[in-house]
Amino acid sequence: MxxxxxxxxxxxxxxxxxxxxxxxxxxxxxxxxxxxxxxxxxxxxxxxxxxxxxxxxxxxxxxxxxxxxxxxxxxxxxxxxxxxxxxxxxxxxxxxxxxxxxxxxNADCVADHAMALLLAVVRAVPQYDAACRAGVWRDALPMRPTLTGRRLGIVGYGHIGAKIARRAAAFEMAIGYHNRAPREGVNARYFDSTLALAQWSDCLVVATPGSAQTRHLVDRAVLDALGPEGFLVNVSRGSVVDTAALAAALKAGTLGGAGLDVYEGEPEPPQALTGLDTIVLTPHVAGTSxxxxxxxxxxxxxxxxxxxxxxxxxxxx
The missing domain is CATH 3.40.50.720 (NAD(P)-binding Rossmann-like Domain)
Structure with missing residues (x-):
């Protein structure tokens, strides 16, 4: 030294x-x-x-x-x-x-990645890619939902949340958000709890800071509120989402799908999730380029x- x-x-x-x-x-x-x-x-x-x-x-x-x-x-x-x-x-x-x-x-980069994960999980891009490589044509595959026009809930409306909202607007999505307090000048509907936001949303994107206060903010009740046709994306911190509850919801089909760039126990892969085909995982790269x-x-x-x-x-x- x-x-x-x-x-x-x-x-x-x-x-x-x-x-x-x-x-x-x-x-x-x-x-x-x-x-x-x-x-x-x-x-x-x-x-x-x-x-x-x-x-x-x-x-x-x-x-x-x-x-x-x-x-x-x-x-x-x-x-x-x-x-x-x-x-x-x-x-x-x-x-x-x-x-x-x-x-x-890095707000633009994270917001880009959040939308990429959302599109990937809603449209089953990794599954379609694998099927195409295996010679499976579309007639043998289930159709996937359209993202445009759906309700997007954003948990945490800071720099990144605001950037996500701007991108979602291009998909003609209705936008709601939960934050510690309402934001002035925001063209989105405010919800006073994550649960209330999830009950309204078709898709939920998590962009809130990780802390003791936000640990497992997205729990079983929130996932149940999203429902079997709902989708979750997390680009904040793995601690915000209850991994066990998420795995259980995906296995039971009570949640439509999820896209995670972050997860509990990084950098070890989330073993409860890696075997599931209704989730898209990336290794905490949303904010890097x-x-x-x-x-x-x-x-x-x-x-x-x-x-x-x-x-x-x-x-x-």
């Missing part, structure tokens, strides 16, 4: 995997300590935590209170993406540490530059 960082380049501890290009971009502004796995992380904090002035992590990887205490010079803790559920926010704030994330930077990753790194650099210059952050927590 490197010696003490030069005064003009704050020492940055990176706790998540990055490409060589990302690391090179950060190295222009920071003295980078790269520790993307548990062993490197422990060693970096134990040996050089006293010199670290900024940390770059994400919601899944997080940053603990004990780790924060091991970095007395820490001035900024940042989540590269939108999520920040495993960062000890209150402890950081008690130390006067600035906090930021990448809110909104080369252009998004470059933009999130730029967003972090801009936030950090502002922080060390004593200026307001672009995307504070």
């Amino acid at each position: 490197n010696a003490a960082a030069p005064a003009d380049r704050p020492r940055l501890l990176v706790l998540i995997p990055l490409t060589d290009a990302d690391r090179a971009a950060l190295a222009e502004r920071f003295e980078v300590l790269y520790a993307p796995d548990a062993a490197q992380r422990s060693a970096a904090i134990a040996q050089q935590g006293a010199t670290v002035r900024a940390v770059l992590t994400n919601g899944t990887t997080g940053l603990t209170a004990d780790e924060i205490d091991a970095m007395p010079a820490l001035k900024l803790a940042a989540a590269l993406g939108a999520g920040y559920e495993n960062i000890a926010l209150d402890h950081a704030r008690s130390r006067g540490i600035a906090l930021c994330n990448g809110a909104g930077v 080369p252009d998004v990753r470059a933009a999130t790194v730029r967003n972090f650099i801009d936030n950090a530059t502002r922080c060390f210059a004593g200026e307001p952050l672009l995307t504070p927590l």
